[in-house]
Amino acid sequence: MISFLHYVVRRAFQNIRNNLFPNLTTIGIIGISILIFSTLALISLNASAFLKIWEEKIEVIAYLRKGTPLKEVEGLLEMARQIEGVEGVKYVSPFDAMAFLESKLGDQKNLLHGIWPTVLPPSFEIQLKREYRNSIRIREVVFRLKQFPQFEEIQYGQEWVETFSALAHILWLTQWILGGLFVVGIVFITSNIFRLGLAARHEEVEIMQLVGASPAFIRIPFYLEGLLQGLLGGGLAIFLLYLLHKVFFLHIPLSIQAWLARIPVQFLTPTMTLWILIGGMGLGFFGSLVASMRFLRYN
Amino acid sequence: MIQMNHVFMTYPNQVSALSDITLEISPGEFVFIAGPNGSGKTTLLRILFGAERPSRGEVVVNGMKITERRFNRVHSLRRTMGIVFQDVKLLRDRSVSENIFFALEVTGHSRTEARRKTWEVLSRVGLQERGRDSVLNLSFGEQQRVAIARALINDPPLLLADEPTGNLDAQVTTEVMEIFTSLHKKGTTVLFATRDMDLIQRYPHRVVYLSEGKTVDVGKGIER
């Protein structure tokens, strides 16, 4: 058994060495395809991570009609707190809003000089329970809030939330549709390259069969070769993706970098990396399996 | 050792290559399969080493009933025999010993054993000094001897040879025949296909003469 494994490994490596060009071509094709797939995966991973972070910050701001009496505000606050999905409500008076603006403007706060706080509407800052912080459930809360005539306007950045989650969904779909097409394409292309390699190795296979090599001795090194090519292709893709990821960060303007620093732009997780390598190996294996069906058979 | 009972072979294109061949070959025999081009010699040998299945009839080789519907151990069958062709079927980009070593390795011999055996079979054909030479640097007769050495790796009791001297001149043919003769003397059964009637006349072996896929004459070379 040990010597069989030894044999298989040795033959697979010999085959790769003796057929370097077709092997490199296969590795390159597998690598590029996986690179495209994993780039999409990385983008969609970051998009959904970004969406998550953004969702954390989702809140609803309900502006009160000007001139709503303060005693009514008390009751309104209480009722808003009772709404399903609401975690907390904070009343922001025109003075609070003014103070907030001033802090935002810093040195330039004298721009506000002469502006009387009451021109700003008072508002409620409504924190949502975690499970309500998404574009669908947030609407339930907004719908309830709209029942109160005291609210003049309700803002929750709906366009932004909806566009972004649609985008993330499209990316996710693209990734899997393209991924599916790639799998079929790669198996087709690599099996044909494998087949060319096999044709070149036809004499070896013929001699193996002539002297009575058992089918396992003929096939298994060949499958291992496919597995190795897939592994190397996958590794190449991840390496290139890593470089791309680095280069991307080196070449974006500092201002965007500072902004991005607040949302961690991540590389593929170890689990995803592992799955990509396993996927590459699967592709290589299937390529060699499909190619060998016709060639490696004893008559 | 070999039994063929009423064997027929018709190729998919309706060419009838063998019809009603019945033949028994005992252990230790040297048999010429003679006949002109297209008489069915190659087809007969290919059936014996499991490369073709006859359309009808029964074939038993080295105790294996290879015409059995479920027979799927062609590789086991081939380990009980050595096969030599007119075109030597060597790996031309490798050395003599690499060619032998390759065959040993793929049939499951350990590396140590394969090294020892490579030297052993090469010395049996008188090429123990030529191991490092590239196959390309050998004469055609020497290449055929390498092919015979490779056929001996499993110490087979049976050798099948399909016109192994077809490309060789008289001098080299004699050298190659000497190897077959000495293997035969040590007990190996030999089936030797040839259309060289002069060659057959020089040896006292049994002859099975094929014509258009039928055995038309059976006799002995030198004694006839």
Ligand SMILES: Nc1ncnc2c1ncn2[C@@H]1O[C@H](COP(=O)(O)OP(=O)(O)O)[C@@H](O)[C@H]1O
């Ligand atoms: N693979 C094949 N397909 C169809 N016909 C074949 C095939 N191999 C051989 N034949 C035919 O079978 C007959 C016997 O051929 P073969 O066994 O090669 O004879 P020999 O070796 O004596 O020259 C010939 O008529 C040949 O054309």
Ligand SMILES: [Mg+2]
């Ligand atoms: Mg022939």
